[in-house]
Amino acid sequence: MSRSVRQSLNLMHTWGGLIAGGLIFFVFFTGSLVVFEQTIDRWMMPETRVDTSSKDVGFEGVFQSLQREHTLGSGSVFLYPPSPRQPLYAAHFHDADGTDRHVFIKRDGSPVADTESFGASEFFFPLHYSLHFGAFGMATLGYWIIGLAGMVVLAMVVSGVIVHRRLLRDLFSFRMERSRGRTLLDAHNVSGVMSLPFVIFMAFTGVAIFVYTYMPVNVLASYPDSETFFHDVLPHVDREPAGTPADRVSLDAIVERARAVWDGGEVMVLGVHHAGDANAYVAAYKDTPRQIGYDYERLDFDATNGELLHHQRLGPAMQAYQFLTGLHIVVADSWALRWLYFLMGIAGCVVIATGFLVWLDKRIAQSGQAGYRLAQAVGSASTLGLVLATLGMLAANRLIPTAWDDRAYLEVGVFFGLWLASLAFGWAQPGARGLYRQLVAVALGAAALPVLNAVTTGDALPLTIARGQWAIAGMDLTLLATALCAAVAARSMRATLVRQHAHYHAVEA
Amino acid sequence: MLLFLSVALLITTMGLLADADPRQRRRRHAEALSTTATRLRRALALASALSALALAATALEVGYGAVFWLCGLSLAGVAAAVVHGLWIGGSRPR
Numbered sequence: 130m131s132r133s134v135r136q137s138l139n140l141m142h143t144w145g146g147l148i149a150g151g152l153i154f155f156v157f158f159t160g161s162l163v164v165f166e167q168t169i170d171r172w173m174m175p176e177t178r179v180d181t182s183s184k185d186v187g188f189e190g191v192f193q194s195l196q197r198e199h200t201l202g203s204g205s206v207f208l209y210p211p212s213p214r215q216p217l218y219a220a221h222f223h224d225a226d227g228t229d230r231h232v233f234i235k236r237d238g239s240p241v242a243d244t245e246s247f248g249a250s251e252f253f254f255p256l257h258y259s260l261h262f263g264a265f266g267m268a269t270l271g272y273w274i275i276g277l278a279g280m281v282v283l284a285m286v287v288s289g290v291i292v293h294r295r296l297l298r299d300l301f302s303f304r305m306e307r308s309r310g311r312t313l314l315d316a317h318n319v320s321g322v323m324s325l326p327f328v329i330f331m332a333f334t335g336v337a338i339f340v341y342t343y344m345p346v347n348v349l350a351s352y353p354d355s356e357t358f359f360h361d362v363l364p365h366v367d368r369e370p371a372g373t374p375a376d377r378v379s380l381d382a383i384v385e386r387a388r389a390v391w392d393g394g395e396v397m398v399l400g401v402h403h404a405g406d407a408n409a410y411v412a413a414y415k416d417t418p419r420q421i422g423y424d425y426e427r428l429d430f431d432a433t434n435g436e437l438l439h440h441q442r443l444g445p446a447m448q449a450y451q452f453l454t455g456l457h458i459v460v461a462d463s464w465a466l467r468w469l470y471f472l473m474g475i476a477g478c479v480v481i482a483t484g485f486l487v488w489l490d491k492r493i494a495q496s497g498q499a500g501y502r503l504a505q506a507v508g509s510a511s512t513l514g515l516v517l518a519t520l521g522m523l524a525a526n527r528l529i530p531t532a533w534d535d536r537a538y539l540e541v542g543v544f545f546g547l548w549l550a551s552l553a554f555g556w557a558q559p560g561a562r563g564l565y566r567q568l569v570a571v572a573l574g575a576a577a578l579p580v581l582n583a584v585t586t587g588d589a590l591p592l593t594i595a596r597g598q599w600a601i602a603g604m605d606l607t608l609l610a611t612a613l614c615a616a617v618a619a620r621s622m623r624a625t626l627v628r629q630h631a632h633y634h635a636v637e638a
Numbered sequence: 639m640l641l642f643l644s645v646a647l648l649i650t651t652m653g654l655l656a657d658a659d660p661r662q663r664r665r666r667h668a669e670a671l672s673t674t675a676t677r678l679r680r681a682l683a684l685a686s687a688l689s690a691l692a693l694a695a696t697a698l699e700v701g702y703g704a705v706f707w708l709c710g711l712s713l714a715g716v717a718a719a720v721v722h723g724l725w726i727g728g729s730r731p732r
Contacts, residue, residue, distance in 0.1 A: 319720075323713070466702060466705065466706050
């Protein structure tokens with residue numbers, strides 16, 4: 130390979146990483162959180178930390194409970210059964226006035242008080258793939274921005290591999306005894322090379338999930354519109370209400386039939402469409418906890434007599450697509466695999482953060498320039514600032530009373546407010562001192578959250594461990610581990626500050 | 639249980655590879671390994687990695703087992719590099 134090509138790629142790697150690094154860190158960080166979205170939900174929604182030993186009334190009992198407690202609209206109701214990560218039923222529907230509702234129901238059919246929080250599944254998950262642009266009617270723009278980040282990741286990986294000449298020889302090189310710059314570059318290389326396979330398949334599958342958004346022309350060349358296309362590749366019953374009332378068979382009987390068709394498979398979601406109408410039907414989606422391919426073999430039943438109307442079979446192309454989707458969103462019922470996804474995502478964050486620090490260290494002589502200051506402010510806000518904003522949101526969740534109006538939006542406001550404040554702080558306090566103070570804030574914030582949780586809910590860490598509430602205990606332990614890591618990093622940053630101080634005085638003298 | 643065993647084997651794999659790495663040995667001022675000892679370590683690492691893959695594929699579904707193995711191997715590699723760095727770097731003045 131000629132020298133100039135490598136130099137060009139090095140230039141692209143450096144500046145591409147600097148410009149898109151913040152967005153890539155954001156995608157990795159929020160993706161890592163989303164791996165444990167339901168666990169974070171349990172922490173943020175104490176109302177859903179329920180006893181799992183109560184009698185299970187089944188789908189029918191839960192649906193009747195919903196009809197008693199809410200004025201259901203004429204559309205669809207989606208019911209999610211309890212799972213190891215979510216100990217109670219969940220329902221998604223539209224009220225009679227059209228309001229979008231997500232509610233929880235205990236196994237015995239009794240309702241759960243409104244959680245008044247978006248939790249991770251309604252905040253961090255959409256944030257991860259659409260930046261919440263959907264709230265402003267611009268979801269597609271959000272998909273495009275995130276897709277661009279995925280493409281930049283792939284470009285950074287390829288250029289990084291070519292730029293790094295001694296990839297295999299340096300595989301285990303992490304030279305703590307050398308200069309700070311060398312150690313940081315080693316940390317960047319080790320975490321980058323080791324997480325290479327994970328980063329490649331996550332970036333590729335992440336882009337592939339929204340392939341229709343990015344490349345609609347292929348589809349629109351053969352189909353009049355996207356709806357026809359999706360109906361063709363995902364065939365299912367889709368009928369309008371007849372307008373005449375009719376009785377409905379028990380949902381539990383339909384679930385039993387679905388299990389028989391799937392040869393023992395369990396229901397992941399049950400969609401009840403136009404309940405009470407003569408054209409009502411029920412869609413059952415199969416849980417796929419032990420396979421990557423997200424093939425849920427949708428079954429459509431006539432709700433009035435329980436007759437199977439349609440069994441969805443995916444074609445090879447759709448199976449390949451669902452395999453890529455399943456690989457990205459890890460539907461497997463395995464804690465070990467989830468932890469690996471989480472840790473590899475954090476390794477991706479380490480690659481970006483150390484890359485930023487290497488860039489800043491190399492240009493320390495230009496630290497007085499506005500461009501350097503801006504790069505540092507954006508770099509610190511998009512890494513440490515994002516972590517601080519997340520911790521702040523969790524603290525707001527524990528401190529703002531549930532009775533307050535729009536509490537869920539206040540939590541979101543705290544998240545974005547802290548994030549912006551971190552950007553302003555990074556600008557006002559550049560250099561190692563600013564980073565040190567933000568690291569101390571992360572350490573203190575993360576250490577305080579388990580205490581806040583114990584004080585506000587009574588679920589102290591020793592108690593949750595003793596009761597086997599591993600979702601809550603795991604969250605508290607992860608926060609404490611975060612505090613420890615931030616404290617160690619702050620100590621290292623303080624040593625840098627002391628060295629810089631000594632150097633400054635030596636030069637002055 | 640099988641997954642824990644698989645993780646242990648993955649750590650062993652990367653530990654053996656790091657130990658057989660000539661650059662790491664030079665950094666420790668340790669005597670260079672003989673070619674036979676280096677090859678033996680690498681062969682054991684390969685056997686360990688394959689066993690870990692078999693165990694992961696048994697404990698999970700084959701596809702997820704492979705993903706678990708790939709991610710586990712990567713993390714074990716990071717751990718081996720950091721432990722080596724701390725071990726060597728911690729014993730030398732900066």
